[in-house]
Amino acid sequence: MAFGASGGMRYTARDLANRALRRNTSQQEIQLMVLTPDFDSRPVISFQHVWKTYPTGTEALRDINLVVPEGDFLFLVGPSGAGKSTLVRLLIREEKPTKGKIFVEGIELGRMKRRKLPYYRRKIGLVFQDFKLLPNLTVYENVAFALRVLGEPDRLVQSRAAEALDTVGLAGKEQTYPSNLSGGEQQRVAIARALVHAPRMIIADEPTGNLDPATAWEIMQLFLRINSRGATVVMATHNREIVDLLRRRVIAIDAGQIARDDRSGRYHDDVSKPQIRAQ
Numbered sequence: 001m002a003f004g005a006s007g008g009m010r011y012t013a014r015d016l017a018n019r020a021l022r023r024n025t026s027q028q029e030i031q032l033m034v035l036t037p038d039f040d041s042r043p044v045i046s047f048q049h050v051w052k053t054y055p056t057g058t059e060a061l062r063d064i065n066l067v068v069p070e071g072d073f074l075f076l077v078g079p080s081g082a083g084k085s086t087l088v089r090l091l092i093r094e095e096k097p098t099k100g101k102i103f104v105e106g107i108e109l110g111r112m113k114r115r116k117l118p119y120y121r122r123k124i125g126l127v128f129q130d131f132k133l134l135p136n137l138t139v140y141e142n143v144a145f146a147l148r149v150l151g152e153p154d155r156l157v158q159s160r161a162a163e164a165l166d167t168v169g170l171a172g173k174e175q176t177y178p179s180n181l182s183g184g185e186q187q188r189v190a191i192a193r194a195l196v197h198a199p200r201m202i203i204a205d206e207p208t209g210n211l212d213p214a215t216a217w218e219i220m221q222l223f224l225r226i227n228s229r230g231a232t233v234v235m236a237t238h239n240r241e242i243v244d245l246l247r248r249r250v251i252a253i254d255a256g257q258i259a260r261d262d263r264s265g266r267y268h269d270d271v272s273k274p275q276i277r278a279q
Contacts, residue, residue, distance in 0.1 A: 043067045043103075044201060044232045045091070050100035052086050052256075060086040062256040064100070068234065070200075073227045075243050076236040077267050078253035084236040087253070088205050091234065092124060093117055104201075122150075125194030125231070129206035131186045133178045133193075139165065140174035143192045164192035168222055184215035191222055202226060204235040208242065216242060240267035 045068035052061040061083045068074060076084045089095045090102055093109050102109045104120075112120060133142050144161040152160075165171055168188040178186055187207060194202060204223065208216035220242055227233045237243065243250060243266065250265030251258060 042070055044070045044072070044105055045234070046101075046103040047087075048101045048103070050090070050097045050102060052083075052090065052095065053098045059256050061090075061097075064258060066251065066258065066261075068232060071227070071230055071232060072249060073224070073233045074235070074249040074251055075265075075267075076234065076251050076253060077238070077243060078259070080238075082253045083256040084253055085205060086256075088203060088234075088236055091203055092121060092126065122197050123199055123201065125191075125197065125199040125202040127187070127190050127194050127202065127204040127207045129209040131178070131190045131210075133186055133189055135178050138175050138177055139170060139181070139189050142178070142189055143196050146193050146196050160196050160198075161192075164195045165189075167195060167225075168192045182215070183211050184218060187211060187215075187219050188222070191219070191226075195226065199231065201232045201234070204233065204237075206237060207235065208237065208239050213241065220246070243267040 045066070047064045047066040050061055050064040051059070053059050064087070076087060078084055086095070090097060090109070091104070093112060096110050105123075107120070109120075134145065137145060140161055143164055144157045147157045147160060162171070162174075165174065168191050170185065170188050170192065173181070173185065178189065181189070187210075191207075202223070207223075208219055211219060216239060223233055223235065224246075247264045247266070250260065250262045250267070252260035252262075252265075
């Protein structure tokens with residue numbers, strides 16, 4: 001254990017690994033840490049010479065080229081303002097690129113009609129740092145709401161919501177309100193909500209940012225389990241310890257450019273010059 005500049009406790013990758021062992025991490029969970037995707041499988045995401053320039057003239061992204069194969073688990077890392085969140089917003093089509101093309105499962109997002117956006121987003125599970133739960137709804141209602149707005153039949157809603165809550169370990173908490181949950185439990189609800197559509201891709205923006213180290217590790221176990229079932233996971237994060245421990249694919253973004261692409265990387269490396277090591 002170490003102490004940060006502010007004097008607070010900060011856990012190292014070794015601390016997190018030891019915690020995992022102390023809580024009797026199963027052999028299956030340990031194996032999840034080292035699973036790697038087949039980089040010869042079909043691409044789910046493809047960025048082709050993508051630029052994003054805002055009306056102020058700020059270049060958030062510059063000539064991004066990125067291919068994400070089916071079943072990949074990748075971390076987007078880099079300093080604040082580097083362009084990670086912009087890349088996520090482009091992926092969920094909150095914004096369009098200024099130049100270049102983005103394909104998801106063969107569909108070019110920039111040419112997608114607005115009326116088709118809801119259908120596209122149903123294929124994606126979104127998880128955010130601040131949970132974005134509806135405070136006046138119970139745990140079950142928060143998860144079920146994503147299906148009810150589509151007019152799905154009650155039987156389907158009930159079975160899907162129950163399955164999602166069981167997956168994240170919240171069976172028995174269905175009638176609890178968010179205000180009575182811990183931060184980790186609230187994030188589990190958010191993950192269950194993301195899973196209820198059975199998405200093939202999960203996009204997470206700083207999902208452990210508001211959690212203590214031990215809870216963050218437990219949440220990461222959920223993402224690893226989801227990935228092991230075939231879902232592609234793209235996660236923007238500042239959590240150096242977890243990135244270093246899991247050694248998954250790391251895309252480092254610096255000043256709007258991909259500075260590093262490591263198939264089994266760490267959080268920090270020499271980002272002073274572009275280098276690609278995922279081939």
